Amino acid sequence: MFSLLLTVATIAAGTPAAVNTAKPPSNPHIEVRVDTAHSQIIVTAGPFNLPAMDPYMDMSEMDKTPNEVMRFDWPVQGYMRGFSVVVRDAAGDTLPPDVLHHLIGVNFDRRQLVYPAVERLFGWGAETSPVVLPSSLGVPLHMGEHLGMYAMFHNETGHDIAAAYLQLTILYTPSKGNHVLAVMPFYVDVNNVIGGVTTFDVTPGKSMHSYEFELPLSGKLVGIGGHLHDYGTMVELQDATTGKVLARLKANRDDNGHVEGVGRFIFGFNSDALALEAHHPYRVVAEYDNPTGDTIKDGAMAHINGAFVPDDMSQWPKLDLNDPLVKKDIATLPIMSDMKGSGSQSAASGSRSRRSAKSASPQAGNAKMSDMPMSPMDHMNHVPSPGSKPDSLRGTPRP
Secondary structure (H helix, E strand, O other): OHHHHHHHHHHOOOOOOOOOOEOOOOOOEEEEEEEOOOOEEEEEEEEEEEOOOOOOOOHHHHHHOOOOEEEEEOOOOEEEEEEEEEEEEOOOOEOOHHHEEEEEEEEEEEEOOOOOOEEEEEEEEOOOOOEEOOOOEEEEEOOOOEEEEEEEEOOOOOOOEEEEEEEEEEEEEEOOOOOOEEOEEEEEEOOOOOOOOOOEEEOOEEEEEEEEEOEOOOEEEEEEEEEEOOOEEEEEEEEOOOOOEEEEEEEEEOOOOOEEEEOEEEOOOHHHOEEEOEOOOEEEEEEEEEOOOOOEEEEEOEEEEEEEEEOOHHHOOOOOOOOHHHHHHHHOOOEOOOOEEEEEHHHOOOOOOOOOOOOOOHHHOOOOOOOOOOOOEEEEOOOOOOOOOOOOOEOEEEO
16 A cells, blocks of 8 residues: 555556546445455445447547546544455456546545645556555544545447446554554645646656645655656655755656656655655656657646655644635536435545557647546555564665
């Protein structure tokens, strides 16, 4: 799951440029079930009608299909420590993973660390592996917190899927009787636009893009991961006062410059973790190197996701629902008002980039997925337990 806190960044990296998506019907059902014996929460949504899609349709069509948020309440007092996602047909058979382009989880009751926007809690892409944190770590959640999730599908199976069901299985640790270190999402983008899109143009040759920010409270980064689109070379975190590079994440690219993945960096805990000061200027910087000679419209994204341990959780910025930017953020997440829900039992977010072989043209660009990059839990799979001995990953760049 450490790779999750670091990865939603990578869910969109190298997103296929030739994918169409299907909008879920307006009347799916959502069910939340708690399995206390296995400390699992199973969220099932559907049915979704997924017509077969033209694989050659430009991915910019995704912007014309609104993501509709399926709302549910967090049903336990405890910590989220992992999750997995599958899509099944009406017979219960598992569908190919790339039928689900992405799934994003939202916490409507908590603010992001850097931006005045609601928290993106988890993320899933076609190649995301199940996420599991050590039992001593978790993202804190209170019973009754208002959550939601939204999905985009692209059905390239060659046939219509009349009834698909999305199943999200969340691992949790109960608060009672357990000592758990709270780990929070960290996200910063070189071009974040609340309520808008984070993509930007890729000009010919080398170009640099950056954004300066401050944190409202101090804490430690235990690990980070990055996200870049094709022709991105690196993204790094700097001290904006001294210019010192705190971490550099390099893109893994093929011979044509297509990004196949972005590095992650595991600092570790205690003295190994990267201490960040409150109200101190930091900078996220990205580099692109576009050899095509043409400007690629909206072809780039660049951000860093991570796992952040606050020094004092009580200082976490409060979510102000009257803040115009928060309102704008929520307004871009249309709610499925007719979603039917039910609950049962005791209670009422590492992805690799994909590029379609059919979409080699850089001019096709990538989708403007303004909500994709907000879930740091993707990169937490490789996080060591607090107090453990240094391992081979700590302080070591990961390809």
